[in-house]
Amino acid sequence: MTRGNQRDQDRLKAQKKAASMAKKPTESASSLAKRKEAYVSAYHLFIIALVHVHRSDAEALRAKQKKKEEERAAAAAATSKKT
Numbered sequence: 001m002t003r004g005n006q007r008d009q010d011r012l013k014a015q016k017k018a019a020s021m022a023k024k025p026t027e028s029a030s031s032l033a034k035r036k037e038a039y040v041s042a043y044h045l046f047i048i049a050l051v052h053v054h055r056s057d058a059e060a061l062r063a064k065q066k067k068k069e070e071e072r073a074a075a076a077a078a079t080s081k082k083t
Contacts, residue, residue: 027035
């Protein structure tokens with residue numbers, strides 16, 4: 001391709017791109033607000049679920065830790081009875 005032909009090809013490509021961008025419908029303010037509200041609502045629900053999972057994990061770890069402490073106390077009581 002010669003340089004002049006490349007310039008023409010690029011110009012046609014840019015025109016096609018501009019035409020496709022012009023065809024896209026514009027979004028009304030109300031639909032934009034609804035979309036943003038839905039996004040914020042979904043994000044809020046995601047954060048709540050994430051916090052809930054974190055709390056569940058923390059509760060499970062606390063229960064596991066309590067069980068270990070009880071086992072240690074029982075073992076210590078058993079060794080103190082032997083002596």
